[in-house]
Amino acid sequence: MSHSSLALPVLPESPADFAEASWDAIHPWYDALASVPLDGDSVGPWLAAWSRLEELVTEAAAEAMIAYTGDTRDPAKEATHLRFSAEIFPQLEEQGVRLARRLLETGFNRPDLDVVLKRFRAQIEIFREENLPLFSELEELSAKYQRLTGGITVEWEGETRTLPQIGPFLKSPDRTIRERAFRTMGAPYIGLRAELAELFTKMYELRQRVARNSGFADFEAYSYAAKCRFDYTPEDVTRFHDAVEAEVVPAVARILERRRVTLGLDVLRPWDLDVDPAGRPPLRPFRDSAELVEKASRVFHAVAPELGTEFDLLRGERLLDLESRAGKAPGGYCETLHFRGRPFIHMNAVGLLDDVNTLLHEAGHSFHAFASHRQPLVWQRYVGSESAELASMTMELLAAPYLAEPGGMASPDELRLARIEHLEEVLMTLAHVAAVDAFQRWIYTSGQGHDAVARDEAWQRIRDRFQSGVDWSGLEDERLARWYRQLHIFLYPFYYIEYGLAQLGALQIWRRSRTDQAVAVRDYREALALGCTVGLPEMYARAGARFGGDRELIRELVALVEEELAVLGGS
Numbered sequence: 001m002s003h004s005s006l007a008l009p010v011l012p013e014s015p016a017d018f019a020e021a022s023w024d025a026i027h028p029w030y031d032a033l034a035s036v037p038l039d040g041d042s043v044g045p046w047l048a049a050w051s052r053l054e055e056l057v058t059e060a061a062a063e064a065m066i067a068y069t070g071d072t073r074d075p076a077k078e079a080t081h082l083r084f085s086a087e088i089f090p091q092l093e094e095q096g097v098r099l100a101r102r103l104l105e106t107g108f109n110r111p112d113l114d115v116v117l118k119r120f121r122a123q124i125e126i127f128r129e130e131n132l133p134l135f136s137e138l139e140e141l142s143a144k145y146q147r148l149t150g151g152i153t154v155e156w157e158g159e160t161r162t163l164p165q166i167g168p169f170l171k172s173p174d175r176t177i178r179e180r181a182f183r184t185m186g187a188p189y190i191g192l193r194a195e196l197a198e199l200f201t202k203m204y205e206l207r208q209r210v211a212r213n214s215g216f217a218d219f220e221a222y223s224y225a226a227k228c229r230f231d232y233t234p235e236d237v238t239r240f241h242d243a244v245e246a247e248v249v250p251a252v253a254r255i256l257e258r259r260r261v262t263l264g265l266d267v268l269r270p271w272d273l274d275v276d277p278a279g280r281p282p283l284r285p286f287r288d289s290a291e292l293v294e295k296a297s298r299v300f301h302a303v304a305p306e307l308g309t310e311f312d313l314l315r316g317e318r319l320l321d322l323e324s325r326a327g328k329a330p331g332g333y334c335e336t337l338h339f340r341g342r343p344f345i346h347m348n349a350v351g352l353l354d355d356v357n358t359l360l361h362e363a364g365h366s367f368h369a370f371a372s373h374r375q376p377l378v379w380q381r382y383v384g385s386e387s388a389e390l391a392s393m394t395m396e397l398l399a400a401p402y403l404a405e406p407g408g409m410a411s412p413d414e415l416r417l418a419r420i421e422h423l424e425e426v427l428m429t430l431a432h433v434a435a436v437d438a439f440q441r442w443i444y445t446s447g448q449g450h451d452a453v454a455r456d457e458a459w460q461r462i463r464d465r466f467q468s469g470v471d472w473s474g475l476e477d478e479r480l481a482r483w484y485r486q487l488h489i490f491l492y493p494f495y496y497i498e499y500g501l502a503q504l505g506a507l508q509i510w511r512r513s514r515t516d517q518a519v520a521v522r523d524y525r526e527a528l529a530l531g532c533t534v535g536l537p538e539m540y541a542r543a544g545a546r547f548g549g550d551r552e553l554i555r556e557l558v559a560l561v562e563e564e565l566a567v568l569g570g571s
């Protein structure tokens with residue numbers, strides 16, 4: 001069979017060719033693909049060429065984002081990142097829809113592309129040209145949020161510090177230092193509140209317009225479609241909220257009550273939540289990022305040799321930027337470079353156990369990128385967040401038993417305490433996830449989300465529903481500051497419930513690993529390698545977990561965590 005009619009464009013050799021490219025320079029490649037005649041023979045090679053083009057452009061964009069988040073104060077890096085995120089990405093989406101339409105028109109079908117084609121159909125359905133300028137505006141507002149919050153520094157004991165550098169003082173055995181750290185961390189957000197509220201109102205209006213343009217009642221309904229949530233509905237998530245309120249919130253209250261008694265306090269204040277209840281100083285599992293990388297490598301080799309080897313590749317190829325610096329964007333992320341088939345990890349380590357957990361988490365994402373890279377087409381590796389966070393949250397739990405000496409991050413007894421802390425945090429995170437998700441639902445469906453005062457009141461109300469056992473009196477501003485600090489609400493709306501669903505999956509995989517570590521890790525890796533070729537229930541099942549967030553599952557897993565806490569001698 002000859003392909004003589006097929007004249008595929010000859011693509012650039014590396015993403016570097018697109019590093020400085022404007023949309024005008026990228027556009028012709030998409031036009032070329034759009035004009036290739038498609039039939040049963042040509043569609044396969046055409047898809048491969050489109051996938052390769054997508055790898056080249058997204059990797060160039062990823063490099064720009066990595067450079068910018070590593071140094072948000074450099075205007076040139078910001079401009080390059082903005083060119084990709086605000087100018088090129090919306091256009092790419094349009095071209096993606098254009099080419100996907102052509103593909104679907106041919107009636108093309110292949111079992112390993114079922115989910116990908118379903119995603120294409122969803123993208124086509126929600127796509128509206130008039131939304132493109134709105135997405136660009138949203139990107140610019142997002143950059144403004146990052147600029148405002150990334151530039152925050154505070155004075156601490158006569159020195160200028162970043163907020164992540166104040167974090168360790170929340171663990172001080174000295175209660176007055178903890179309180180001062182807590183107030184110091186809240187103050188910049190309280191100071192920025194009016195500005196951030198105004199910024200958010202603009203985001204809210206734009207998002208609701210996007211949703212209405214696409215034919216949805218509100219941005220929540222739009223987001224479920226845009227995020228391709230084929231395997232669960234807002235009603236399922238309501239059941240998750242209710243189950244968390246019924247099962248998790250009382251368990252967290254029991255944990256906090258034990259903490260209150262151990263600390264010998266009348267009431268727990270928000271600055272009493274991070275300190276070791278027995279008054280031991282915080283763990284300092286590493287001094288600098290080189291030591292963190294060295295020790296983490298040993299941990300991953302212990303979980304599975306293949307994982308250790310992959311992590312060592314990240315180190316060898318300079319794909320880790322781990323330490324906190326002024327001007328660096330806050331938080332942590334793992335970005336995939338699809339052309340090279342490599343992940344990149346960004347985080348803000350300052351020497352705490354939390355940093356170790358963040359690295360385990362991001363490394364879990366990186367193992368996902370390595371595993372799914374064997375899928376030939378880029379869209380088969382674009383997993384949804386529910387499976388992405390399963391990879392990362394499971395790694396936190398699977399790696400935890402290997403953090404101890406020799407040569408590790410802690411002594412066996414310190415490790416025991418660290419695991420107590422981690423498991424307590426798992427339950428607190430479930431409650432936090434329910435609160436953030438319920439708050440976002442309120443914002444976009446109540447009809448009052450444009451009203452800054454009503455928003456703040458709703459946050460207080462929802463926080464009360466999902467958090468008990470902490471006395472916030474006199475700290476209303478600090479409590480409000482919490483949602484302004486939750487960057488997902490600003491930058492990645494509705495990206496949060498995934499953490500809850502994935503945590504429930506991760507707990508199930510961890511439960512399995514306690515009886516058969518080798519099988520649990522093998523099935524975990526095989527599930528990650530599936531990429532986006534199967535639905536969530538099947539992906540979770542391959543990893544040995546049931547996908548869902550119903551009360552029965554949550555009750556079972558809360559009991560599991562509480563049993564383990566009792567065995568570990570929970571505080």
Ligand SMILES: [Zn+2]
Pocket residue numbers: 361365388389392
């Ligand atoms: Zn993650």
